[in-house]
Amino acid sequence: MEFTINGTCIVVLQGDITKQDTEAIVNAANSSLLGGGGVDGAIHRTGGPQILAECKQIRAKQGGCPTGEAVITSGGNLAAKYVIHTVGPVWRGGSNDEARLLRNAYWNSLNLANEKGIRSIAFPSISTGAYRFPIVEAAQIAVKTVLDFVVEKRIPEEIRFVLFNDRDLRIYQKTWEQNLRSNI
Numbered sequence: 001m002e003f004t005i006n007g008t009c010i011v012v013l014q015g016d017i018t019k020q021d022t023e024a025i026v027n028a029a030n031s032s033l034l035g036g037g038g039v040d041g042a043i044h045r046t047g048g049p050q051i052l053a054e055c056k057q058i059r060a061k062q063g064g065c066p067t068g069e070a071v072i073t074s075g076g077n078l079a080a081k082y083v084i085h086t087v088g089p090v091w092r093g094g095s096n097d098e099a100r101l102l103r104n105a106y107w108n109s110l111n112l113a114n115e116k117g118i119r120s121i122a123f124p125s126i127s128t129g130a131y132r133f134p135i136v137e138a139a140q141i142a143v144k145t146v147l148d149f150v151v152e153k154r155i156p157e158e159i160r161f162v163l164f165n166d167r168d169l170r171i172y173q174k175t176w177e178q179n180l181r182s183n184i
């Protein structure tokens with residue numbers, strides 16, 4: 001699925017985040033910035049040791065990355081030039097600020113990309129793996145946050161949502177359709 005809002009091309013597809021040729025890809029990292037499973041493991045495996053070395057430098061400077069914030073490294077051996085590492089919230093039932101923190105993760109990733117002049121960025125489904133955020137709610141937050149950002153800032157040129165399986169893809173597609181209908 002592909003469409004344009006306010007000059008930004010939005011693409012929703014099934015695939016592997018590490019294979020994306022956008023200028024930046026987003027890592028669903030953890031606060032330690034030392035790597036993990038899921039998206040994080042795949043990015044470090046494919047991108048090579050350079051990314052972890054830069055994460056360690058960031059850790060030495062600021063002691064990791066708080067939930068909802070984002071930091072940037074190079075892309076190492078990836079096709080993407082940059083990796084934006086953001087930390088989504090762990091789902092703890094929904095009344096522990098999870099929604100706001102997930103919104104922050106998307107918003108702050110986009111803001112950081114903007115500060116670096118990055119023109120295209122690919123997101124995985126942050127927090128819906130090991131962090132157990134229910135995907136329907138997470139998709140709604142992801143879509144709404146990206147919509148708000150694009151309407152307010154009119155950048156970047158392309159935002160890609162890369163879903164790992166067919167079910168997640170359908171949920172994100174449906175969420176976009178619903179939000180577009182109610183915004184037009």
Ligand code: ADP
Nearest residue numbers: 016017028038039042126127128129130131164
């Ligand atoms: P979190 O810890 O934020 O929940 P995970 O990496 O565990 O992050 O999972 C986030 C989502 O990314 C899950 O839906 C998972 O299926 C998906 N995922 C795992 N590997 C990849 C990959 N290589 N590319 C895209 N999505 C992936």
